Each structure stands twice: as C-alpha cells, then as structure tokens.
Amino acid sequence: MSxxxxxxxxxxxxxxxxxxxxxxxVLTSFAKAEQAIGRLCLGINLPIKNGPLGSVNDLRNRLxxxxxxxxxxxxxxxxxxxxxxxxxxxxxxxxxxxxxxENRNAVIVTRHLPRxxxxxxxxxxxxxxxxxxVLRIASNDGRSIHDQVQNLLGDTKVIEQLRKP
Numbered sequence: 001m002s003x004x005x006x007x008x009x010x011x012x013x014x015x016x017x018x019x020x021x022x023x024x025x026v027l028t029s030f031a032k033a034e035q036a037i038g039r040l041c042l043g044i045n046l047p048i049k050n051g052p053l054g055s056v057n058d059l060r061n062r063l064x065x066x067x068x069x070x071x072x073x074x075x076x077x078x079x080x081x082x083x084x085x086x087x088x089x090x091x092x093x094x095x096x097x098x099x100x101x102e103n104r105n106a107v108i109v110t111r112h113l114p115r116x117x118x119x120x121x122x123x124x125x126x127x128x129x130x131x132x133x134v135l136r137i138a139s140n141d142g143r144s145i146h147d148q149v150q151n152l153l154g155d156t157k158v159i160e161q162l163r164k165p
Contacts, residue, residue: 027091033078037053037056056082077141081141099125
C-alpha cells in the first residue's frame with residue numbers, strides 16, 4: 001500500500017543564490033566601512049601603505065583623544081566593527097553551501113581552505129537568525145562608519161585636531 005507523499009519543489013539553486021547574496025551583502029558592508037576608514041586615514045595624513053587597517057589603531061587613539069563627541073562615537077563603531085574581523089575573514093575565504101535541518105529549515109554552511117597547516121578555523125553553520133544578525137550588524141556599522149566619516153571630513157576644525165600626532 002503506497003501513499004502519495006506530498007513533494008515540495010524547492011530549487012537548490014535559488015537557496016544557494018540567497019546564501020551568496022547574504023554573503024555579498026555582509027562583505028560589501030564590511031568593505032564600505034573599510035573604505036571610509038581609509039578616506040579618514042588619508043584625510044588626517046596617516047600612512048596607508050599596508051591598507052587602511054594598518055593605521056586603524058592610531059586612528060582610534062586619535063579619535064579617543066579628541067574631545068569631539070562625534071569622534072568618540074565613531075571610535076566606538078570602529079571598535080565594534082573591528083571585533084567582527086574574524087567573521088569577515090572566514091566569510092571572505094569561504095565557500096557557501098545550503099543544508100537543511102530536521103525541520104527543513106535552511107542553514108548556511110561556510111567552509112574554507114586553511115591558510116596554512118596550523119590554521120584550525122572551523123567550518124561554520126549559520127542559522128537564519130545568526131545570518132540575519134551578522135548582516136544587520138555589518139550593514140549598520142558599514143553605513144554608520146561611512147556617514148560619520150563623511151561628516152567629520154567636512155569639518156576642517158576636527159580634521160586639523162585629528163592630524164596632530
């Protein structure tokens with residue numbers, strides 16, 4: 001006695017496209033913040049020979065020393081953004097797969113090749129909630145850092161103050 005079981009049509013291609021779109025949005029948000037940090041480093045004459053992140057600690061120190069509330073808010077955003085660098089690294093070097101849990105909920109799995117023989121960075125399984133939270137934080141930080149840098153670059157007094165070593 002065989003029963004006709006309902007078959008759901010789900011396109012693995014569509015699910016994978018959604019995962020890649022998520023990955024692209026997260027990495028784009030990280031890049032937006034990094035570009036803004038680079039513009040600010042150039043604006044206050046900090047070296048960027050190894051990229052803007054080579055001077056990020058000096059930049060953060062100058063922002064903290066500044067008495068300007070906007071600088072201090074920007075430093076807090078950069079600090080939070082920097083705390084997610086390990087996540088950004090894993091995502092930037094990852095391949096993406098979609099798996100389904102026992103309840104047919106899609107999860108994103110990121111896998112990466114090790115950087116060297118001592119690299120023990122694990123593969124990561126991202127639930128829908130975790131992936132949305134990372135995207136939310138990255139988007140907010142990227143947009144906020146970009147906007148705050150734009151505002152500071154327009155204020156010559158603050159820029160002159162930040163140029164002082």
